Amino acid sequence: KNQVEQSPQSLIILEGKNCTLQCNYTVSPFSNLRWYKQDTGRGPVSLTIMTFSENTKSNGRYTATLDADTKQSSLHITASQLSDSASYICVVREMNYGGSQGNLIFGKGTKLSVKP
Amino acid sequence: KAGVTQTPRYLIKTRGQQVTLSCSPISGHRSVSWYQQTPGQGLQFLFEYFSETQRNKGNFPGRFSGRQFSNSRSEMNVSTLELGDSALYLCASSNTGTSTNEQFFGPGTRLTVL
Numbered sequence: 068k069n070q071v072e073q074s075p076q077s078l079i080i081l082e083g084k085n086c087t088l089q090c091n092y093t094v095s096p097f098s099n100l101r102w103y104k105q106d107t108g109r110g111p112v113s114l115t116i117m118t119f120s121e122n123t124k125s126n127g128r129y130t131a132t133l134d135a136d137t138k139q140s141s142l143h144i145t146a147s148q149l150s151d152s153a154s155y156i157c158v159v160r161e162m163n164y165g166g167s168q169g170n171l172i173f174g175k176g177t178k179l180s181v182k183p
Numbered sequence: 184k185a186g187v188t189q190t191p192r193y194l195i196k197t198r199g200q201q202v203t204l205s206c207s208p209i210s211g212h213r214s215v216s217w218y219q220q221t222p223g224q225g226l227q228f229l230f231e232y233f234s235e236t237q238r239n240k241g242n243f244p245g246r247f248s249g250r251q252f253s254n255s256r257s258e259m260n261v262s263t264l265e266l267g268d269s270a271l272y273l274c275a276s277s278n279t280g281t282s283t284n285e286q287f288f289g290p291g292t293r294l295t296v297l
Contacts (some may be wrong), residue, residue: 110187110288111226111274156226169240171216175225
């Protein structure tokens, strides 16, 4: 069964510190992997998207990495800010045999709290 | 440009009833996807529509259905509501519907089933 596992479940860090969130997946074959940020009470917002051939993608203070061989991805947040407090969700798009895009498989997210 | 809008924002129903949720995508976007989000299961994919055709469907029972109209607006329907259907239902739209195209989410409809 295709799955996406995220760790840690929750994380508390001090403002200004860096942190790294992990995503392990068993989806195979896969088309792409996305990281979303979801503030409480709002819909998710896309941070990065990487195809299976990409290793890293940056969006400001957010940097995502992808190792398709080990089926692992990470999201690194640099110089955290209070506004980074949110849930971060890893999502993998299946690829159907024949190359058409399949369903999206979601991780359960990492809840990040940045404290002053 | 207006974002994705969902109506209603909040809804309370009782078991056995049916409900219809509406989603208006960003102008020009032809792909609409629906998701269910609960504290225990996280986000789960319901279905995806592109140009009025259902392209993908998640693992939900037949009580969950949807459709997309010629103006790209979409509706989802849940019949014979169960307590476990209480969730935040999110809609997302994208431009071309390709797998790498960014999805823009609406604020969601919070459904409570009593």
